[in-house]
Amino acid sequence: MNRSIASGVFSVVSSKVIVLAITTLSTPILYRFLGASAFGEYAFLLSVFAIYMIFVSSGITDGVRKFLAEDRNAANWSEHVVGFYFRLAVVLAVVGALLLVVAAQFGLVALAFGEGLTIYFYVLAALVVTAQFRDYARKTLMGFGLERYSEPLKVLDKVGFVAVAIPLVYAGAGVMGALAGHLFASVLVAAVGLVIVHRRVSLSCVFSRPTARFPRTELLTFNSLSIVLVFLLMSLYHIDIVMLQRFAESSAVGNYRAALTLAEFLWFVPLALQTVYVHSTSELWSQNRHRKITDLASRTTRYTFLLTAVMAVGLAALADIVVPLYFGAEAEPAIEPLLLLLPGALGFALARPILAVSQGNGTLRYPIAATGTAAVINVVLNAILIPRYGMHGAAVATSIGYGTMFAFHCWSARLVGFDPLADARFGRVILTTALAAVPIVALSTALSGPWLALAVVPPIGFLIYLIFALLVGALDPAEPFEILAVFPEPIGSRAESIRSRLETRLGGETSRNWVQHLLFVAGLSLLLSGLALGVLDGGV
Numbered sequence: 001m002n003r004s005i006a007s008g009v010f011s012v013v014s015s016k017v018i019v020l021a022i023t024t025l026s027t028p029i030l031y032r033f034l035g036a037s038a039f040g041e042y043a044f045l046l047s048v049f050a051i052y053m054i055f056v057s058s059g060i061t062d063g064v065r066k067f068l069a070e071d072r073n074a075a076n077w078s079e080h081v082v083g084f085y086f087r088l089a090v091v092l093a094v095v096g097a098l099l100l101v102v103a104a105q106f107g108l109v110a111l112a113f114g115e116g117l118t119i120y121f122y123v124l125a126a127l128v129v130t131a132q133f134r135d136y137a138r139k140t141l142m143g144f145g146l147e148r149y150s151e152p153l154k155v156l157d158k159v160g161f162v163a164v165a166i167p168l169v170y171a172g173a174g175v176m177g178a179l180a181g182h183l184f185a186s187v188l189v190a191a192v193g194l195v196i197v198h199r200r201v202s203l204s205c206v207f208s209r210p211t212a213r214f215p216r217t218e219l220l221t222f223n224s225l226s227i228v229l230v231f232l233l234m235s236l237y238h239i240d241i242v243m244l245q246r247f248a249e250s251s252a253v254g255n256y257r258a259a260l261t262l263a264e265f266l267w268f269v270p271l272a273l274q275t276v277y278v279h280s281t282s283e284l285w286s287q288n289r290h291r292k293i294t295d296l297a298s299r300t301t302r303y304t305f306l307l308t309a310v311m312a313v314g315l316a317a318l319a320d321i322v323v324p325l326y327f328g329a330e331a332e333p334a335i336e337p338l339l340l341l342l343p344g345a346l347g348f349a350l351a352r353p354i355l356a357v358s359q360g361n362g363t364l365r366y367p368i369a370a371t372g373t374a375a376v377i378n379v380v381l382n383a384i385l386i387p388r389y390g391m392h393g394a395a396v397a398t399s400i401g402y403g404t405m406f407a408f409h410c411w412s413a414r415l416v417g418f419d420p421l422a423d424a425r426f427g428r429v430i431l432t433t434a435l436a437a438v439p440i441v442a443l444s445t446a447l448s449g450p451w452l453a454l455a456v457v458p459p460i461g462f463l464i465y466l467i468f469a470l471l472v473g474a475l476d477p478a479e480p481f482e483i484l485a486v487f488p489e490p491i492g493s494r495a496e497s498i499r500s501r502l503e504t505r506l507g508g509e510t511s512r513n514w515v516q517h518l519l520f521v522a523g524l525s526l527l528l529s530g531l532a533l534g535v536l537d538g539g540v
Contacts, residue, residue, distance in 0.1 A: 015151030016268045019158045026162045027261055028327050030178060031254070033169045036330055040253030042175045044245045045117065047238035049124050051231070056096040057132050058230035059223030060089050061139040062359065066282050067219060068143025076205075080214050082140060082197070083205035088223075093132035100125035123179045130186035137193025141200075149196050153189050160185030225364040232371040233355075236348070236378050236401055240394040243382050247390070256391040258327045259337040262315065263345040266308045270352040281360030290417055293357060297413065298422040300353045302429060306474060308349040309433045310465040312342045314458055317444035321453055337395035344399030351405035354413050354420045366415045370408035377401050428474040435472070436465040 031039050064085040068078060103109050104121040134157065141150035165181025173180070197203065210216075241260075244253050284293050315322065316339055323335045358367045378401025385393025413420045440461040447453040469475040 015154050016271065018155050020265065020268050022155075022158045022162060023261075024326075026158075026166060029166060030169060031258065031327050031331065033166070034174065034178070036251040036254035037249070038175055038254075040245070040249075040251060040255075040257065041117070042178050043257035044241055044253060045120055045124065045175065045179070047241040048113075049127065051234055051238050051242075052096070052100070052124075053128065053131060054231045054234050055227060056092050056128060057089070057135050059226045060085050060092070060132075061135050062226040062230070063219055063223050064136065065139045065143035066222070066360070066362070068140065076210075078144075079201055079205040079208070080210035081143075081219075082201050082203075083208060084210065084214070084216070084219065085136065085140075086203070086206045089132050089136045093129045096132075097125040097128040100128060120175060120179060123176065123183060127179070127183050127186060130183060130190055133190035133194065134186040137190055137197055140197050141193065144200055146196075146200070150193075153193050156192065157185045157189045160188045222362060222364070225368065226359075229359075229364055229368050229371060232368065232375040235375045236371075236398070236405070239375075239379055240382050240386075240398045243386050244391060244394050247386050252333075252391050255331055255334040256337055256394060258323070258331045259334040259341055259391075259395065262319075262322065262326070262334075262338050263341040265315070266311050266342075266345045266349050267352065269307055270304050270349040281357050282362070285361045294418045294420075294422050297354060297357045297418050297420040298424050301350060301420045301424045302474070304350055304353060305346075305424070305426070305429045306432070306465075306469055308346050309429065310436070310462060312346050313433060313437045313440050313465070314461050316342055317441045317461070318453060318457060321444075321450040325450060325454075333391075337391050340392065340395035341399050341402075344402030347403035347406040351409045354406075354409045357418060357420075358409070358413055358416045361416050363416055366412040367409065370412035371405065373408050374401055374404045377404055425474050428472045429469075431472050432465065432469045432474045436461070436468045439464050 030042075034042060064081060067081045100121050104118050104125070107118075109118045109121045134153075138150045138153050141147075141153075161181040161184070163181075164184045165178045168177025168180055171177070194203065241253060241257065244256055281293060281296070284296075319335050319338050323338065324332050327334065355367055355371070358364075378397060381397030381400055382394055385397045387393075389396070410420055440457065443460060444453050444457045447456060466475070470477060
């Protein structure tokens with residue numbers, strides 16, 4: 001991973017960590033203030049809105065960051081791209097908002113979702129406009145490679161939402177108060193973001209028409225295919241919520257949404273990679289650097305698998321502690337759906353960076369076919385399982401749908417022109433996960449007291465997992481420091497120095513074998529300790 005891509009990833013990951021922390025604190029507060037039933041209505045409305053916004057904004061946000069990143073040798077290319085997508089954003093936002101108002105006014109919303117939800121769609125209509133320009137501003141900045149500005153805007157969006165929504169919900173405004181928080185935050189971020197864009201490229205370009213040589217057809221074709229791709233992708237996120245609302249009580253929807261919220265914590269690094277790779281790999285594709293792309297994609301697959309697998313093992317081990325502490329005792333029914341969702345969430349995490357690299361190529365028919373196949377499987381299984389098994393059926397169906405994304409996108413990637421498994425070391429990562437899971441689960445079971453388990457299991461579990469990863473060769477000894485080398489000073493330079501020394505000292509096979517023998521002893525002792533802890537706990 002070169003430093004420019006790494007710096008973008010670091011900016012995105014940093015913001016996602018902050019957003020994750022804010023979300024971690026605010027979500028259970030909203031759940032408690034709203035209650036399971038109202039929280040279920042709120043989750044349902046956001047799912048409907050997210051699906052609707054695919055047709056309003058997805059082609060614009062993907063297109064503006066891809067084509068700005070290409071920086072073609074054409075006069076005023078950036079100005080023409082910014083202006084073209086701004087005009088398109090205005091038209092689609094106005095049409096999208098008006099359609100929602102008409103649907104609410106003439107009873108279509110009441111017919112589809114019930115009279116009680118109609119009032120909320122007027123707020124969603126306003127949110128269509130503000131969210132459109134919030135996302136346009138952020139993705140435009142990303143297209144310019146300005147993640148240092150676009151990502152703090154995401155933090156501002158979350159802070160603005162929490163600052164307004166939590167007090168309103170606490171005061172009794174309910175779901176309307178939560179939606180008002182989204183409306184305020186999107187207005188704030190859109191205003192600040194457009195000011196920053198204007199400093200880079202004057203927004204007066206909105207009123208200037210590009211020349212006849214400007215590739216409007218290419219941009220619109222990419223937009224149309226992006227809408228199809230994002231629709232299929234987002235259906236995997238939201239179709240289970242929409243279908244569950246039809247067949248189950250709102251409290252079940254709320255608890256299922258709680259389980260999804262925790263499962264989706266596995267995605268924050270893969271989502272950051274996906275966010276950056278679309279526009280970063282566009283440049284590599286334009287230079288025909290296929291070997292570089294394969295190396296980047298396959299190592300990313302391996303690192304993503306390692307990171308999300310250890311998170312999944314830890315979350316599974318602590319599920320019966322985390323869910324009631326995080327959401328309250330009312331959410332205990334979410335524990336089993338969470339465990340069912342984790343395997344699929346891991347597969348979806350692996351698929352996301354691969355999809356982003358494919359998008360960077362611009363050839364979307366194979367990613368669309370891969371995502372569409374997974375989406376069809378997801379819809380069919382949800383339709384079969386939800387009526388009979390409720391939220392447990394939704395969890396199984398969604399987990400299978402998520403998991404198939406990885407297999408289908410590996411196939412798609414090869415057709416696009418890169419191999420995401422070239423250096424993935426898939427068998428070794430699976431072995432690492434299986435070996436490390438034993439002491440991690442045993443440790444979480446043996447510790448008495450939920451707070452002690454939450455304090456001890458994550459850091460010790462990560463250390464155990466890292467040792468096994470080095471033991472079986474899923475990670476080379478120098479690779480952790482290679483990753484740390486892209487961090488800001490003073491971490492970066494010190495990690496680079498350690499990495500260089502390790503590569504020099506461990507370059508020989510004898511030295512490498514000596515290290516692996518040492519790690520084998522440490523790993524075996526950890527495994528035996530885990531088994532002993534499990535036996536002792538069972539005896540007690």
